[in-house]
Structures are given as structure tokens and as C-alpha cells.
Amino acid sequence: MPMHSGNRQGISAGDRCRSVDQVVEAYERLLARFGPQHWWPAETRFEVIVGALLMQQTAWRNVATAIGNLKRARLLSPAAIARASIPELRRHVRIAGLYRSKPRRLKRVCARLMEFGGDLDEFLGRPMSVVRKDLLAQEGVGPETADSILLYASETPTFLVDAYTVRIARRLGWIDTDRYESVKAWFEGRLSRDLRLYREFHALLVRHAVRVCRPRPKCAECPLNEMCAYYRTRRP
Secondary structure (H helix, E strand, O other): OOOOOOOOOOOOHHHHHHHHHHHHHHHHHHHHHHOOOOOOOOOOHHHHHHHHHHOOOOOHHHHHHHHHHHHHOOOOOHHHHHHOOHHHHHHHHHHHOOOOOHHHHHHHHHHHHHOOOOOHHHHHOOOHHHHHHHHHOOOOOOHHHHHHHHHHOOOOOOOOOOHHHHHHHHHHOOOOOOOHHHHHHHHHOOOOOOHHHHHHHHHHHHHHHHHOOOOOOOHHHOOOHHHOHHHHHHOO
8 A cells, every 4th residue: 555755844754654654554454353344325425415414423323314314305415405494304304413503504505505506526526625615614514524525425535534533543642632634634644645545444443443442442352452552551
């Protein structure tokens, strides 16, 4: 798997090569343990967008149920959601939580898509920085949601960070910050700009955090414990 070459200010070439090697090794160990994750589970790019908007502070099973409700109500399109009333949307997506804000955010993002005729190719086909800025300008869309849409709906290689990524990277001793853009830059500086790699690594980190690297981690089961600063310093 090719890695970026070069050096960043404040990081020696030797240290950076070691960190690149560790990131690659961690990816390969997680892939060997959990296998390909086939994430994001959606039939269309628009489903990815809706899922990303509904995913905040809830479990995926609730998002999947909400999407299913929208499908059955024939509301799963930018035009249909933009036309629907907030109370109608609320009935269908309530299970995803934040039922006062999520329907409004969903409707407003779809209204923005309709400014492009509901054409996702036109909306997402602009330069990545322009699309990301546009997404971040929408109510309730933060960096994680924007990057979810870019990575999984527009097939743009951009590294997606979430709370699980931060937890694992901190325990491994790779980072000492929770700042989204800093963590994103750290990973992107050590991985090839590869769509498949970014998607799979993100999904593997989620699986690892849910199954093993939990708030109370199961270190004895961890495929990364040999490289983990937390394991070295906290184990009995």
C-alpha cells in the first residue's frame, strides 16, 4: 500500500516513517481481525446523505429504520423531502432522535440540493473544497457529517474522523488532541489518498472501538496491543 513521501515541519523523517509504518500495520491488523466492512450500507448516494444527516447522536439501526420509513412514504428524494412539511418528516424520522432539529436540517439540505435541480452529480461534482464548504454552511452539518457525505456519497478520498477514531488514536499514542482538523490532517499525512483505504480504515476503526477498544477496553483481545501506549502503561 503506497504511502505519501515527504516531511512536515516539526516531524523528523525517521519519526514520520515509523508513524507511517505503524498506521499501515494497524490497518492491516484490523483488516485481518475483522475483515472487510462493506460500509456505508446504502442503495443510493442520496441514502448516504440522508443517513449522514440522521446519524448524529444515535445508533445506525435507528437511522436505517428512519430511512425505511421515508422509503415507504415515498419521500426518499431531494424533491420529496424539500416539499414535505416538518411534521410529516418528523413522524418518519423521530426514531433517529433529535426529532425537533433533524427534520428541519434534512429539509434545508434537500432545499439546497434542489437549487441544483436535485442533481447530485452537479452538486457533488464541484471541487472538493467547494462542496465541503457548502455542506458546512448548512445548519447542523459539521466536519464529520460533511466528510461522511464526501467520502461515501461523492467518492472523494477525505479521511473521516469520529469519536472512535480519536479514542483509538489517543490510546495508541499517535495524537494528543481531539481537534477534528488536526486528527484528520495527521491521518491524511500518513496514508495514500485512496478512496478504498479511507473507507475501509474508517469502518474498521468503528468496528474495533465498538467491539474491543471500548470506554473500558478489552486489551487482552486487542490486535493492536503490541503497539499501544495505553496497553503498555495501564496493564497490570
